[in-house]
Amino acid sequence: MTGPSGSGKSYLTTRAVNELRSRSFVVVIRGSAALAKSPYGALNILLSDLDAGYLAHPVLVLSALTNLLRERAEGKPVYLVIENATELDELGAMTVAQLARNGTAQLVLTCTDPQRLCGEITRLCGDGFLHRIDLKQLTFQESHAWLESGLGAKVSPSGAHALWTASGGNPHYLKMLAAELAESGALLKSDGVWVLTSRSEVHGRAITDLITTRLGRMGSGERKVLEVLSLAKAAPLESLLALASADDVDSLEKRGILVVDDSLPRIARLQSQLVGDVVRANVPPGRSNELRGELLEAMDPSLGQPSMVLSMAAWALDCGAKLGTDEVIEAAAMANRQLDARLALRLVRSIPSHSTMPGAVAEEARGLMTLGDLAGAQEVLTFSADESGDEATLSEWVRLKLAECSVLLARAETTAQARETLARIRGRLEHETASAGEGRDVPELWEDLVLAESQAASYSGSYADMAAKLEEVLQDFESHGVEFRLLAGSWLCEAWALTGRESEAADMAEQLIAACHDSAVSIAAARRASSRLRFAFVLAGRWDHAAEMVQPGEDLLGSPAEALPTAIDLPKAIFRCLQGRGQDGMEALLPVISQLRVQDNEGMLDVACTAAAYASALQGEQDQALRYLKEASTQLRRPTWRKERTKKYFVALARERLEGPEAAVEALLRLADVDRDEGAPGHEIFCLSSAVRLGAVAAAPRLLDSALHCQGRFAELCAAYARATIAGSAERLLEAAQLAEDMQNDRFAFDIAETVLHVDQFQLDKTALRRARHLAETCRQRLRTPQSGNHEGLKLTARELEIARLAAKRESNKGIAEKLHVSVRTVEGHLYQIFGKLKIVERSELSFALGSVEGGAQ
Secondary structure (H helix, E strand, O other): OOOOOOHHHHHHHHHHHHHHHHOOOEEEEEEOOOOHHHHOHHHHHHOOOOOHHHHHHHHHHHHHHHHHHHHHHHOOOEEEEEHHHHHHHHHHHHHHHHHHOOOOOOOEEEEHHHOOOOHHHHHHHHHHOOOEEEEOOOOOHHHHHHHHHHHEEEHHHHHHHHHHHHHOOOOOHHHHHHHHHHHHHOEEEOOEEEEEEOOOOOOOOOHHHHHHHHHOOOOOHHHHHHHHHHHHHHEEHHHHHHHHHHHHHHHHOOOHOOOOOOOOEEEEOOOOHHHHHHHHOOOHHHHHHHHHHHHHHHHHHHHHOOOHHHHHHHHHHHHOOOOOOOHHHHHHHHHHHOOOOOHHHHHHHOOOHHHHHHHHHHHHHHHHHHOOHHHHHHOOOOOOHHHHHOOHHHHHHHHHHHHHHHHHHHHHHHHHHHHHHHHHHHHHHHHHHHHOOOOOOHHHHHHHHHHHHHHHHHHHHHHHHHHHHHHHHHHHHHHHHOHHHHHHEEEHHHHHHHHHHHHHHHHHHHHHHHHHOOOOHHHHHHHHHHHHHHHHHHOOOOOOHHHHHHOOOOOOOOOOOOHHHHHHHHHHHHHHHHOOHHHHHHHHHHHHHHHHOOOHHHOHHHHHHHHHHHHHHOOOOOHHHHHHHHHOOOOOOOOHHHHHHHHHHHHHHHHHHHHHHHHHHHHHHHHHHHHHHOOOHHHHHHHHHHHHHOOOOOHHHHHHHHHHOOOHHHHHHHHHHHHHHOOOOOOHHHHHHHHHHHHOOHHHHHHHHHHHOOOOOHHHOOOHHHHHHHHHHHHHHHHHHOOOOOOOOOOOOOOHHHHHHHOOOOOOOHHHHHOOOOOOHHHHHHHHHHHHOOOOOOOHHHHHHHHHHHHHHO
């Protein structure tokens, strides 16, 4: 087994030894650098009783060890377990290899760097005597599951991601870090879920001592590489090789301490943040400044990446190096784009008199908004570029005004001011473009304005206007950078999906998905865009695409911290709720809600709570649903149009379970009216279809009319369902239900099937009843929801259940009567009632139907 320190080699070896001891003779040998200096040093545990003269003759040593092991084994298989096998000296390695080849012993070896193994051992792999197992660092999903197992409870996704990032997926570091944070209170159990209460995952003395010990044996060249990467966070491999020897870099890479990306240019970084933290804390400022100067001198500016620009700026602050004001503001802007708001604020506030500089004020306000500090952002924006005369450049003025807009849009009462500000920015940019042509910054400023106008439209619901502007801007698609194309394209997808052009929206979303994982796109931008793309897939009825989407950055070590609570699991949880999968939704929502109660920079707790209310109601947890609705109502942050609609939609569905369908239907129809008035038929049919399924059959013609004005599979489903409802045709209803199931819209399919089963069974043929029953129960199993809906009040009595079970086992009516000491006529009467309650027509259907009823009752 190979792998870096802490990857689990010793743990797995110990488990293997414990398994083997009961039926084998096991000898554990531990290699070390000291023992490797003397012949057979690691084997002294076996050779201590031999005459010293034997050691001069390898053949005699091999013969003596062969006899010794066979004698002590007493017929049992022999296993030599050798830890740190790279520390075997040449004679010791040759002897071990011969013991394996002559069949005396089987080997279990561990090492950190397999390339340092003696040739005799390496050849055992090629000849089939050894099978190599490489232990890799844990993935995020593996780390999350491992933490929950070790801590004995759910762990919030963002907390698990922070610990995984810090540990680099190293199991030993991960375990120690979790224990230290839990002891310090930074990792806290809240509502039965472990959540991270602080974004600074400060490690303790135990981890520091462990890492210091592991790094203590390094040479000066390796330590220099470590120091540079701990301070810079990342560096081009080409630049690193200009500062240190290739052997030192290779050695650290082989031991899993540093990794080199496959990107171009190739970037080297430390595998674990913890190692970087420990090393960085022990580098004096003078030495730090000296190393920074060396790296800057060796680094080609064209090889840099945005993350490196940020880390180099932060490094300058740490070691007291001088940075130009423009350089600091540019770095702060980059930090804000990546949602690293704390670094952005630190950079800006390092500038003397920063509050008088438009560019600095803009970035400070943006950072505060990212952290959810609306009041703080308003306070810093008291500086006005208009009062500074000609001091502000065009770029500074535009960015300051855009920062003001983001603050103004956060409150409904200042929306008009935000629109006026955006109009002023557009007017000035048009004037500048007309009078002086496009300067170096003007195209980028136009892009920033377009995105800000799209954000403003997302608050007011002006999606038709948004779509018109974005279509014009994106006509010259290739002239824009990949990140702008993704962001603007995702806004266009959302606008098209809501205004009836769902198929076009989904087609564009498919094209844009790859850009979400493009290294040139910041994680923050990718996450914002992916949310809109998923929404477009849902409204278009491509629920398979929505379900398969992978959140950008989920599998990357070192993602921005601020948006993680909502970035990782909330979109998946909400999608599960839209499918009607209440239990799956709640399992995903609980840890996210617990984390959002501690940190909710984006103001998404209310959406999560309304989704949880609906999921709770689906599971019959009415009191819990009411508590979530109450908590959601206390959130006062202004929502976007889409967020507000999502909340109201879930509230209506939850109310249906709590108060009955009448109140829900009224709320859904009211939402649909507003959607129609605001030109959002894509959402209108979402509300109308739910209302009709809840009993508002009179709204079916309106649903059909609206669906015919929309595109996509969901619109086709709504049209088919509306036509079937108007016609009262069970066959056509079942066809619509099948469409819904194919689309993975389990709740829609289940509701239609239940509607068919609710019809008097004597009006339906056996085939239709069987199809409806099978479809309803198949969907119910996927929904993992208890028996409910139209079966309420039709539960089997204890005697009926007893008879049904016997009948399902193919007992005859006479046999059942004899077993239960009743008449055959009584059994026949009970079976008639049972068939009616279970909506089945044949005895062969009993087993399937009973499985559903009994499963739902558990």
